[in-house]
Structures are given as structure tokens and as C-alpha cells.
Amino acid sequence: MTTREDDFITSVEDDLAEGRLTAASRTLAGLSPVDVIDVLERLGRRDRAVLYRLLPKDVALEVFEGLDPVLQGELVHALQDDEVARLFMDLDPDDRVPLLDELPAKVAHRLLRGLPQHERDMTSAVLGYPQRSIGRRMSPEYATTSPGTTVGDTLQRIRLRLDDAETIYTVPVVDHSRRLVGVVSLRDVLRASPGDTIESVMNEPFAVLATADAELAARECADRKLLALPVTDNESRLVGILTVDDALSILEEAESEDAARSGGAEPLRRPYLATPITAVVRARVVWLLALAVGASLTVQVLGVFEETLERMVVLSLFVPLLIGTGGNTGNQAATTITRALALDDVRPRDVLRVLGREVRVGLLLGTLLGALGLAVVGLLYGTDIGLVVGLTLVAVCTLAASVGGVMPIVARKLRVDPAVFSNPFITTFIDATGLIVYFLIARAVLGI
Amino acid sequence: MTTREDDFITSVEDDLAEGRLTAASRTLAGLSPVDVIDVLERLGRRDRAVLYRLLPKDVALEVFEGLDPVLQGELVHALQDDEVARLFMDLDPDDRVPLLDELPAKVAHRLLRGLPQHERDMTSAVLGYPQRSIGRRMSPEYATTSPGTTVGDTLQRIRLRLDDAETIYTVPVVDHSRRLVGVVSLRDVLRASPGDTIESVMNEPFAVLATADAELAARECADRKLLALPVTDNESRLVGILTVDDALSILEEAESEDAARSGGAEPLRRPYLATPITAVVRARVVWLLALAVGASLTVQVLGVFEETLERMVVLSLFVPLLIGTGGNTGNQAATTITRALALDDVRPRDVLRVLGREVRVGLLLGTLLGALGLAVVGLLYGTDIGLVVGLTLVAVCTLAASVGGVMPIVARKLRVDPAVFSNPFITTFIDATGLIVYFLIARAVLGI
Numbered sequence: 001m002t003t004r005e006d007d008f009i010t011s012v013e014d015d016l017a018e019g020r021l022t023a024a025s026r027t028l029a030g031l032s033p034v035d036v037i038d039v040l041e042r043l044g045r046r047d048r049a050v051l052y053r054l055l056p057k058d059v060a061l062e063v064f065e066g067l068d069p070v071l072q073g074e075l076v077h078a079l080q081d082d083e084v085a086r087l088f089m090d091l092d093p094d095d096r097v098p099l100l101d102e103l104p105a106k107v108a109h110r111l112l113r114g115l116p117q118h119e120r121d122m123t124s125a126v127l128g129y130p131q132r133s134i135g136r137r138m139s140p141e142y143a144t145t146s147p148g149t150t151v152g153d154t155l156q157r158i159r160l161r162l163d164d165a166e167t168i169y170t171v172p173v174v175d176h177s178r179r180l181v182g183v184v185s186l187r188d189v190l191r192a193s194p195g196d197t198i199e200s201v202m203n204e205p206f207a208v209l210a211t212a213d214a215e216l217a218a219r220e221c222a223d224r225k226l227l228a229l230p231v232t233d234n235e236s237r238l239v240g241i242l243t244v245d246d247a248l249s250i251l252e253e254a255e256s257e258d259a260a261r262s263g264g265a266e267p268l269r270r271p272y273l274a275t276p277i278t279a280v281v282r283a284r285v286v287w288l289l290a291l292a293v294g295a296s297l298t299v300q301v302l303g304v305f306e307e308t309l310e311r312m313v314v315l316s317l318f319v320p321l322l323i324g325t326g327g328n329t330g331n332q333a334a335t336t337i338t339r340a341l342a343l344d345d346v347r348p349r350d351v352l353r354v355l356g357r358e359v360r361v362g363l364l365l366g367t368l369l370g371a372l373g374l375a376v377v378g379l380l381y382g383t384d385i386g387l388v389v390g391l392t393l394v395a396v397c398t399l400a401a402s403v404g405g406v407m408p409i410v411a412r413k414l415r416v417d418p419a420v421f422s423n424p425f426i427t428t429f430i431d432a433t434g435l436i437v438y439f440l441i442a443r444a445v446l447g448i
Numbered sequence: 449m450t451t452r453e454d455d456f457i458t459s460v461e462d463d464l465a466e467g468r469l470t471a472a473s474r475t476l477a478g479l480s481p482v483d484v485i486d487v488l489e490r491l492g493r494r495d496r497a498v499l500y501r502l503l504p505k506d507v508a509l510e511v512f513e514g515l516d517p518v519l520q521g522e523l524v525h526a527l528q529d530d531e532v533a534r535l536f537m538d539l540d541p542d543d544r545v546p547l548l549d550e551l552p553a554k555v556a557h558r559l560l561r562g563l564p565q566h567e568r569d570m571t572s573a574v575l576g577y578p579q580r581s582i583g584r585r586m587s588p589e590y591a592t593t594s595p596g597t598t599v600g601d602t603l604q605r606i607r608l609r610l611d612d613a614e615t616i617y618t619v620p621v622v623d624h625s626r627r628l629v630g631v632v633s634l635r636d637v638l639r640a641s642p643g644d645t646i647e648s649v650m651n652e653p654f655a656v657l658a659t660a661d662a663e664l665a666a667r668e669c670a671d672r673k674l675l676a677l678p679v680t681d682n683e684s685r686l687v688g689i690l691t692v693d694d695a696l697s698i699l700e701e702a703e704s705e706d707a708a709r710s711g712g713a714e715p716l717r718r719p720y721l722a723t724p725i726t727a728v729v730r731a732r733v734v735w736l737l738a739l740a741v742g743a744s745l746t747v748q749v750l751g752v753f754e755e756t757l758e759r760m761v762v763l764s765l766f767v768p769l770l771i772g773t774g775g776n777t778g779n780q781a782a783t784t785i786t787r788a789l790a791l792d793d794v795r796p797r798d799v800l801r802v803l804g805r806e807v808r809v810g811l812l813l814g815t816l817l818g819a820l821g822l823a824v825v826g827l828l829y830g831t832d833i834g835l836v837v838g839l840t841l842v843a844v845c846t847l848a849a850s851v852g853g854v855m856p857i858v859a860r861k862l863r864v865d866p867a868v869f870s871n872p873f874i875t876t877f878i879d880a881t882g883l884i885v886y887f888l889i890a891r892a893v894l895g896i
Contacts, residue, residue: 006795006797032654034671034672038792041793042793158638159638159639162635162638162639163639168635168638169617169634169675186617186634187610187616190606190607190610190616191607191610191611206480222693222696222700223482224482225693225696227617227675227692227693244675244692244693244696245670245673245692248670248673248692248696248699251696251699252670252791255703255787256787256791258707259706259707259710259783259786259787260783260784260787262707262710262711262783263710263779263780263782263783263784263871264776264779264780264783265780265783265784268784271788271791271793272784272785272788272793272794272802273788273793273794273798273801277805277808277809277812280784280805280809281809281812281813284777284780284809284813285813285816287776287780288773288776288777288780288813288817289816289817289820291772291773291776292769292772292773292776292817292820295768295769295772295773296769298768298769298772299765299766299768299769302764302765302767302768303765306761306762306765309761309764310761313754313757313758313761313764314754316750316757316761316764316767317747317750317751317754318747319750319764319767319768320743320746320747320750320767320768320771320879320883321740321743321744321746321747323768323772324739324740324743324746324875324876324879325736325739325740325743327775327875328712328735328736328739328740328872328875329732329736331711331712331871331872332711332712332713332732332735332736334711335707335708335710335711335712335713336708336711336713336716336720336728337720338707339703339704339707339708340719340720340721343700343704343719344486345489345490345719345720345721346720346721347454349454350721353721354720357725357728360725361725361728361729361732364725364729365729365732365733365736368733368737369736369737369740372737372740423711423779423871424776424779427772427775427776427875428772431768431772435768
């Protein structure tokens with residue numbers, strides 16, 4: 001984002017705030033679609049609809065395509081039926097599906113019925129795949145060739161698809177029954193002589209199943225540095241193609257989801273400034289309540305040890321420090337393993353390897369912190385208390401690192417998002433168990 | 449990752465563990481370079497070097513290119529000088545630079561000196577840009593054309609660069625002094641007639657400065673759904689090109705960094721299983737110590753209120769619950785805003801808008817939780833204690849959401865990674881201030 005674009009945005013926002021619609025629309029005309037999207041994503045629902053309707057027709061479609069599906073769905077309600085029908089017709093088949101998911105069933109049906117047969121078939125094909133599968137995100141518009149076709153003829157076929165194919169730079173090679181037998185890049189096509197057969201220049205295909213998880217498919221596309229990834233059905237028949245820009249959007253959503261969940265909230269599904277306050281509260285309140293209920297365990301644990309606390313109030317001074325350090329150690333491990341799982345660096349069957357490593361890491365960290373705690377607390381509050389704090393740090397750090405490391409893997413095995421079990425959950429768990437460890441050690445060392 | 453590949457990996461790892469090197473190398477021969485990389489990234493340093501040397505020559509280069517620079521640097525130490533020189537020569541100029549950063553200066557110099565003049569010049573150009581700038585990650589190998597050149601001639605020029613250009617699908621258009629004046633896609637070139645000039649088919653260029661932050665440049669490439677982004681110097685002269693696959697790696701690194709920092713640790717810079725335990729401890733211990741020092745504030749705060757605690761030990765029961773809930777609320781806000789900053793949905797100048805929103809969100813959440821707390825705690829421990837807990841929840845949630853929302857923006861303004869100021873830092877801060885709020889409210893309500 002350059003300063004010049006930033007100035008434009010400020011100026012549009014000022015104009016809007018003060019009702020100068022003509023001025024706003026004039027400024028908007030000087031912006032590229034990407035920047036218009038930036039502006040729209042910073043506005044409330046009503047202002048966004050107003051501004052959208054001020055856009056020139058040719059820019060409007062490109063802007064609409066670039067908006068989050070939730071925002072598209074909101075805009076649809078502010079437009080006339082025939083405008084919506086035209087917009088919907090102009091969208092790519094793979095862009096229609098996420099929008100349909102946001103609309104009431106009645107509206108969705110009407111829009112689908114309004115499409116010409118061919119477009120409706122392509123859209124229905126994508127709609128048929130399960131939620132979160134790559135089949136829902138792939139594009140059914142691509143150029144293909146076959147092994148026996150010559151390079152020259154293939155180039156001709158590519159030229160015919162220049163306007164509608166999602167990409168022409170990666171061309172899947174299929175046999176007579178549409179089974180994927182290879183992939184050829186436009187670069188390889190240009191390098192070969194026109195008379196060569198595709199068979200002699202194509203590469204082994206790497207493909208994903210249409211029912212595969214969208215995030216995993218996108219990660220494969222990224223890891224293999226592919227511009228496009230063919231998508232097939234169970235019988236290896238080509239059904240679509242995932243382009244790298246769509247893979248990028250999928251990964252971006254997945255990472256926003258992980259970030260939100262590891263912070264103990266549901267993803268907002270909209271840019272932050274475009275999300276109403278009530279929606280922000282909704283995304284956070286359920287988690288916060290669940291965690292508070294979990295945290296009420298700590299009240300009960302402390303209640304059990306209330307007598308110990310009454311005898312030695314000094315013990316209560318170290319409660320936040322000890323459970324805080326446990327929570328931090330647990331978070332460190334949980335975050336590392338959640339990310340490693342997302343990148344496929346660690347797999348569910350590595351659970352024992354991870355446990356072994358995290359026990360050692362936790363023990364090392366706990367020993368370092370514990371020694372420090374023993375020295376400092378021992379000096380200020382006496383050796384006994386120092387010993388209690390030091391020993392608790394060793395135990396809590398080891399426990400926290402192991403639990404933090406293993407939890408995301410357990411979550412993955414239970415088919416729950418590993419990020420769900422990550423930071424806040426671990427913190428709450430460590431708070432309660434850490435307290436038990438603390439008071440048991442205190443009772444043993446202090447003989448109370 | 450398919451099950452078949454997973455089986456291969458298990459089999460290679462078993463062979464290695466039991467010293468069956470020939471068997472391991474045979475299995476390895478059946479794997480694609482991407483899968484070999486997967487295997488190597490799961491091994492310790494020595495096993496990795498052994499396995500790497502078992503690879504056939506032609507696979508070895510591709511595997512080496514795909515490894516993290518830190519792992520490349522380690523491998524270099526295990527190979528003979530002439531092998532290293534050959535590998536280094538075969539790398540792309542933009543892949544040489546991250547490796548050089550990992551090597552001792554002496555080795556780096558020797559390798560650079562060993563390059564032919566032209567290759568050395570290209571590598572030095574990339575090396576001249578500041579760390580973390582896109583200049584260091586761009587490729588200096590690209591095809592160009594000029595506005596007056598015909599489409600036919602441009603196609604000829606592209607054909608000449610098929611083997612060495614990083615991409616041929618996006619072609620920057622430069623004038624006689626190498627100033628970037630447009631961009632043309634191979635798709636547009638194929639669509640036009642051979643006699644058309646490039647000027648008639650090219651698009652407005654969107655470019656980034658070579659000194660721009662690498663993450664921001666990569667995000668622009670992703671947001672604009674570009675396959676390649678031209679990189680220019682201060683005078684708009686073309687100096688390189690950023691391809692989408694390199695943009696993806698940059699974003700992936702940035703997200704790993706954010707994830708690690710928001711979990712309160714430094715990024716590992718290596719795949720988890722390939723990182724020695726001591727390196728994991730190093731990545732975590734400094735943060736953990738810093739946070740523990742911060743947390744020692746809570747000991748002091750509680751010390752100040754020790755007398756209040758002695759009179760009413762029951763107050764200590766709610767300490768973990770209250771500071772835990774505050775920490776969770778703060779984390780939710782911090783994670784949301786950190787992610788919004790990364791996606792450019794929120795900018796530093798939005799700080800007051802964010803503050804206004806988060807105060808309202810925090811107040812709403814606090815009121816909900818506080819009402820619940822008042823009811824439940826009031827029933828179990830009496831109205832007075834219920835009132836103290838309820839009021840504290842309102843105050844702490846509001847404080848936590850505001851601090852959590854604003855901190856990442858402050859960090860960005862101070863040019864610190866927003867994720868640094870995120871979760872663990874906020875938790876520690878909220879722990880200490882939350883306690884003060886709690887005891888002040890307790891004193892006021894209970895009259896002690």
C-alpha cells in the first residue's frame with residue numbers, strides 16, 4: 001500500500017462521512033479495483049452498498065469478484081434482482097459457489113435457475129462436492145490436450161481457450177476417457193518443435209482428489225511450487241483445476257482461522273473494520289464463557305487448599321507467576337506444533353517423538369527457571385519457599401510443554417482444528433493442574 | 449501427503465535407523481524430490497547428510513534447492529569443496545543469497561569468487577539490498593520486451609529465455625533506459641496478432657521498490673493475484689521480478705514467525721523435527737525469562753495487598769479465574785488485530801477506530817461475564833464477593849480488549865513485529881494490572 005493510495009482512501013472516507021457522494025465517486029474513479037476493494041472492506045454495511053452502486057459498470061464486476069463472499073452476500077441484498085442476475089452470470093463458476101453459500105436458499109435457487117444450461121451444469125458440479133473439499137474451490141474451466149496430439153495442435157487448442165480458461169500456463173493431458181495421464185507447461189510446449197507429440201514432452205501428473213481437504217490441496221500446490229494443480233475424481237478423471245492464486249486465498253483463510261482460534265475466538269469471516277461490533281462479540285463470547293467455566297476449576301482447586309492458604313498467605317503471592325509461566329511454556333509448545341502440523345512438518349503418527357522432545361525441552365526450561373526461582377525467591381522469602389517455587393517451576397514447565405506439544409496432535413486425530421486446543425485451552429488446563437502441583441509440593445516441603 | 453508416500457517415508461526412516469543404507473537409497477530412488485525433501489526435513493543433522501549423499505546427482509540439486517537455507521548451510525559443511533562449488537554454481541541467483549547468509553564469511557567469499565563473472569554480478573546485485581527487503585528475494589533473471597516491439601518479435605524473445613528466465617508468463621515492458629512502462633502477460637501476447645505492437649496490448653505496471661519490505665511485497669503479489677511482480681529501483685528502472693511461488697514462501701515464513709511470536713517464542717527457522725532440542729530451548733528461553741521477570745510484578749502487587757489477602761483469604765480463590773479471563777480477552781483482541789495488520793485490513797492510522805471498537809467489545813463481553821459472575825459467585829460466596837468479582841470482570845475485560853487491540857498497532861508504529869506484543873506480553877501485563885483493579889474494587893466494595 002503506497003502513501004498515494006492511502007491518501008485516496010482517506011479522501012473517499014471523508015467524502016462519504018460528510019455525504020459528498022459525487023466527490024467520493026470521482027475519487028473512486030481514480031482507483032484501481034484492488035484499491036476500491038481496500039476502501040470497501042473498511043466501511044460499514046450501508047456505506048459499502050452506497051459506494052458500490054457509485055462504481056462504473058466495468059469496474060463493478062471486478063470489484064465484486066474480489067470481495068469476501070460474506071460481503072458479496074450482503075451487497076446482493078442491496079441490489080436489484082436483474083443487477084444481481086447479471087453479476088451472477090458474469091462470475092466464474094468457482095466464484096459463484098462461495099456466494100451461493102452465503103445467500104438464503106430461495107435466492108440461491110432463483111440465481112441458479114437463471115443461468116444458461118452450460119453454466120448451470122458447471123456450477124452444480126462444483127456445488128456437489130462436500131464443504132471444505134477442494135472440489136468446491138476448483139475451477140471447471142481449463143484447457144486440456146491428449147498424449148497423441150502434436151505440440152502445434154496443442155498450441156492451437158490453447159489459443160481457443162485464451163478467454164475462458166482459468167489458466168493456460170499449465171495444461172493437463174487426458175486420455176480418451178478423460179483420465180489424467182500427464183501435465184505439460186506452456187513453457188515446455190513453446191520449447192518443443194510443433195511436430196513433437198505431447199507424450200514426448202509431458203511430465204508425470206501430480207493431482208489431488210476433488211474430495212480432498214481444500215487446505216491440504218492448497219498446501220500441496222504451494223509446496224510443489226505449481227502454478228496449477230489438476231483435480232481428479234476417484235477414477236483419475238480430470239474434473240477441475242486449482243490455480244495458485246486460489247490456493248493462496250485458501251491458505252490465507254486457513255491461517256486467519258488458525259490465528260483466531262489460537263487466540264481463543266472464532267474467525268470473523270470478514271475484514272475487521274467491516275465486521276459489526278455485535279459480530280465481533282459473537283465470535284468471542286462463546287469461547288470466553290467456555291474458558292471461564294474451565295477456569296472455575298481453579299476456584300475449586302484453591303478452595304480445596306484454602307486451609308493451607310490461610311496458614312501461609314505468602315503462598316498466594318506466587319500463584320499468578322507460577323501459572324503464568326506454565327501457561328507461557330504450554331503456549332510455546334502448542335503454537336510450535338500447531339504450525340508444524342499446518343506445514344506438514346509433523347504428522348499425527350509423530351506423537352511419541354513430539355512428546356519425547358517436549359518432555360526434554362520442558363525439563364530443560366523448567367530447570368533453568370527453577371534454579372533462578374530457587375535463588376531469587378529463596379533470598380527474599382526464605383529457602384523453604386524458594387524450594388517450593390523452584391520445584392513447582394520444574395514440574396509445571398515439564399507438564400506444560402508436554403501437554404502443549406501433544407494436544408494439537410490429539411486434536412488433529414479427533415478431527416478438530418488443532419488451533420482450537422491451542423493457547424487458551426492449554427492455559428486454562430495448566431492453571432488448574434499447576435495449582436494442584438504447587439500445593440502438593442508446598443505441603444510436602446513445608447510439612448503442612 | 450498420500451498414504452503411499454507416508455509408507456515410503458516410514459520405510460526409509462526404518463532403514464536408516466537400522467543402518468541399511470543400500471535399502472534406504474533404493475527406496476529413496478522411488479520418491480519425487482518433494483518427498484525426498486519431506487524425508488530429509490524429518491531427520492537429524494547427521495542422518496540428513498548421509499541420506500543426501502546417497503541421492504542420484506540429478507535429484508540432488510533439486511532437493512538442495514528445496515531445503516530451508518539453514519539446512520542447506522549445514523549440508524555444505526558435510527560435502528566436499530568441489531561438490532559445494534558445483535551446487536552453488538547450479539543454484540538460481542536468488543537462491544544463492546539466503547544460503548550465503550547461513551555460511552561463515554570465509555566460505556561465502558570463496559563460493560562467490562568461484563562463480564563466473566556474469567553469475568557473480570547477478571548474485572552481488574541481490575546481495576546489495578538490505579536484509580528483509582524484497583531486493584534480496586527477487587530474481588534477476590527475467591524476459592523483457594519494449595513498447596515498440598511487435599508481438600511476434602516479443603514471442604521470439606520469450607522463446608530465447610525459456611531455459612533461464614524465472615517466469616515467461618509475465619513479461620515486464622521497459623523503455624530504452626530500462627524504465628518499467630508496462631507489463632504484458634503471455635496470454636495477451638498469444639491473443640494479439642503478430643504485427644501488433646506491445647504498446648497496444650500491455651497493461652499499466654504495478655511494481656514494488658527493491659528496498660520495500662519483503663512481506664509487504666509478497667502480500668501485494670498475493671492480493672493482486674499476480675503470477676509475478678516487477679521490482680524496480682528508485683528511478684523506476686527494472687531490477688528484478690518476484691514470482692508468486694517465491695511470494696508464497698515469503699508469506700509462509702512470515703506466518704511461521706507470527707505464529708511463533710504470538711506463542712511467545714522465536715521462530716525455529718527449521719522444520720520442527722529437524723531442530724535440535726537445544727535450539728528449541730534457545731528459541732523459547734529468552735522469552736520465557738523476560739515474561740517471568742514481567743510476571744514477578746504480580747508477586748509485588750500481591751505483596752502490596754498481602755494484608756487485604758490475610759483478612760479475606762477467600763479473595764485469593766478468584767485470582768487465577770479473573771486474570772485468566774482478562775488474559776483470554778486480551779489475547780482475542782491482540783490476535784484479531786495482529787492478523788488484520790498482516791492482511792493490511794487495519795493500518796496504523798486506524799488506531800483510534802480500533803480502540804473505540806475494542807472498548808465497546810470489551811465492555812459488552814465484560815458485562816455479560818460480569819453478570820454471570822455476580823450471579824454464580826454471589827450465590828455461592830455471598831453478594832459482596834459476587835459484586836467484587838462481577839465488577840472486576842467488567843473492568844478487566846474492557847481494559848484487556850483495549851490494550852490487546854491497541855498494542856499490536858503500537859508495536860507496528862515502533863517498527864517491532866506486532867506479534868511480539870501479542871499474546872504472552874498482553875497476558876503478563878493484564879495479570880499485573882488486573883490484580884490492582886481487583887484489590888482496589890475489593891477494598892472499595894468490602895470497605896477494608
